[in-house]
Amino acid sequence: MKCAIFGAAPITGGLDYIRSAMPEGDRVVIAADGGLRYTAALGLTPDIIIGDMDSVRQEDIPAGAILYPSRKDDTDMMLAVKKGLALGADEFFLFGGLGGRLDHTYANFQTLAYLSEHNVRGWLLDENHRVCMLENGELALSPEYRYLSIFAYGGICTGVTITGAEYPLDDAVLEPSFPLGVSNCHAPGDQMRVSVKEGSLLIIQTKLS
Amino acid sequence: MKCAIFGAAPITGGLDYIRSAMPEGDRVVIAADGGLRYTAALGLTPDIIIGDMDSVRQEDIPAGAILYPSRKDDTDMMLAVKKGLALGADEFFLFGGLGGRLDHTYANFQTLAYLSEHNVRGWLLDENHRVCMLENGELALSPEYRYLSIFAYGGICTGVTITGAEYPLDDAVLEPSFPLGVSNCHAPGDQMRVSVKEGSLLIIQTKLS
Numbered sequence: 001m002k003c004a005i006f007g008a009a010p011i012t013g014g015l016d017y018i019r020s021a022m023p024e025g026d027r028v029v030i031a032a033d034g035g036l037r038y039t040a041a042l043g044l045t046p047d048i049i050i051g052d053m054d055s056v057r058q059e060d061i062p063a064g065a066i067l068y069p070s071r072k073d074d075t076d077m078m079l080a081v082k083k084g085l086a087l088g089a090d091e092f093f094l095f096g097g098l099g100g101r102l103d104h105t106y107a108n109f110q111t112l113a114y115l116s117e118h119n120v121r122g123w124l125l126d127e128n129h130r131v132c133m134l135e136n137g138e139l140a141l142s143p144e145y146r147y148l149s150i151f152a153y154g155g156i157c158t159g160v161t162i163t164g165a166e167y168p169l170d171d172a173v174l175e176p177s178f179p180l181g182v183s184n185c186h187a188p189g190d191q192m193r194v195s196v197k198e199g200s201l202l203i204i205q206t207k208l209s
Numbered sequence: 210m211k212c213a214i215f216g217a218a219p220i221t222g223g224l225d226y227i228r229s230a231m232p233e234g235d236r237v238v239i240a241a242d243g244g245l246r247y248t249a250a251l252g253l254t255p256d257i258i259i260g261d262m263d264s265v266r267q268e269d270i271p272a273g274a275i276l277y278p279s280r281k282d283d284t285d286m287m288l289a290v291k292k293g294l295a296l297g298a299d300e301f302f303l304f305g306g307l308g309g310r311l312d313h314t315y316a317n318f319q320t321l322a323y324l325s326e327h328n329v330r331g332w333l334l335d336e337n338h339r340v341c342m343l344e345n346g347e348l349a350l351s352p353e354y355r356y357l358s359i360f361a362y363g364g365i366c367t368g369v370t371i372t373g374a375e376y377p378l379d380d381a382v383l384e385p386s387f388p389l390g391v392s393n394c395h396a397p398g399d400q401m402r403v404s405v406k407e408g409s410l411l412i413i414q415t416k417l418s
């Protein structure tokens with residue numbers, strides 16, 4: 001089962017990218033706090049509404065919402081992710097998690113790492129970016145994004161290989177204190193692939209130049 | 210000596226915050242690639258212009274600019290930082306380094322980590338955020354920002370303590386895969402301080418709610 005979660009970060013480029021990125025079929029839709037306004041705008045009925053709801057007017061909080069106090073250790077996005085994991089979801093699509101407050105954006109990178117630790121793939125999306133975490137594995141990259149940047153996340157990464165790219169890498173070491181992997185792109189006609197033997201790579205794809 | 214560097218990221222909220230955050234006195238001003246348009250708009254003459262200049266029209270590249278090819282391992286911001294370090298600067302103010310492409314933003318977090326490894330403090334600023342890296346040390350936090358968020362960067366952080374805050378922490382452990390330190394704020398009348406015994410903390414302060 002797939003899980004789509006809507007967070008409260010400002011969505012500036014319209015909702016069309018969400019329509020095309022939404023998982024089909026067996027899925028659960030979760031609105032985290034202010035993400036409720038995006039599910040409403042998309043005409044989606046969330047299966048679960050969760051969070052401290054401090055971005056939502058009291059009278060707009062639907063019956064059945066799972067309320068948490070504002071003073072809590074989890075972000076609203078983390079509450080939603082834990083709920084999705086408990087329901088057995090094995091792939092997560094996080095909307096409304098980039099943009100606005102930079103600390104929330106970074107917290108969502110950590111949420112991707114949390115999902116990765118649970119052996120589940122998470123995608124953090126906005127209209128121009130797709131972000132994921134790759135831990136000791138390989139990923140084939142969609143050609144719809146112009147640039148690929150990879151970063152050693154949470155420690156050194158070894159055995160980092162990129163094929164099918166303008167700037168291939170072969171069994172390289174990446175460190176969290178040096179931005180070596182920025183602005184790679186697809187070699188014409190090739191399928192770009194990234195792999196890492198040891199460590200976690202934060203992978204950011206962007207349509208922007 | 211202090212070093213102000215201007216990167217090419219879009220600055221959306223006007224330049225006033227730069228005027229108030231610019232270091233005074235003994236300083237070097239570096240324009241990295243498209244950051245040149247911000248030094249021009251501020252009426253500043255950069256001491257150094259550096260980068261691949263792919264964001265600047267050929268005819269607008271000033272004489273004396275230090276040109277690099279586009280195919281390079283360093284980002285333009287890293288080139289500028291290395292130059293500032295070589296000149297002996299011991300505190301860095303990075304403008305035009307947040308916003309726009311998310312991979313550039315993340316690369317600039319790594320640049321803060323690089324400065325931290327060189328025992329030099331770097332500040333990454335936009336009109337709403339101030340970001341820095343704290344490695345095995347203590348930092349007093351300016352009260353002009355509403356929220357404080359801290360993240361274990363590049364590995365586990367131990368001995369994390371926050372005083373003078375709504376949510377104090379005492380000798381805590383933070384991990385890169387769990388956003389525990391989001392949305393703290395100043396306790397009324399107190400000076401907020403953060404310290405870490407072992408590891409690197411990414412510290413994000415924001416004026417946004």
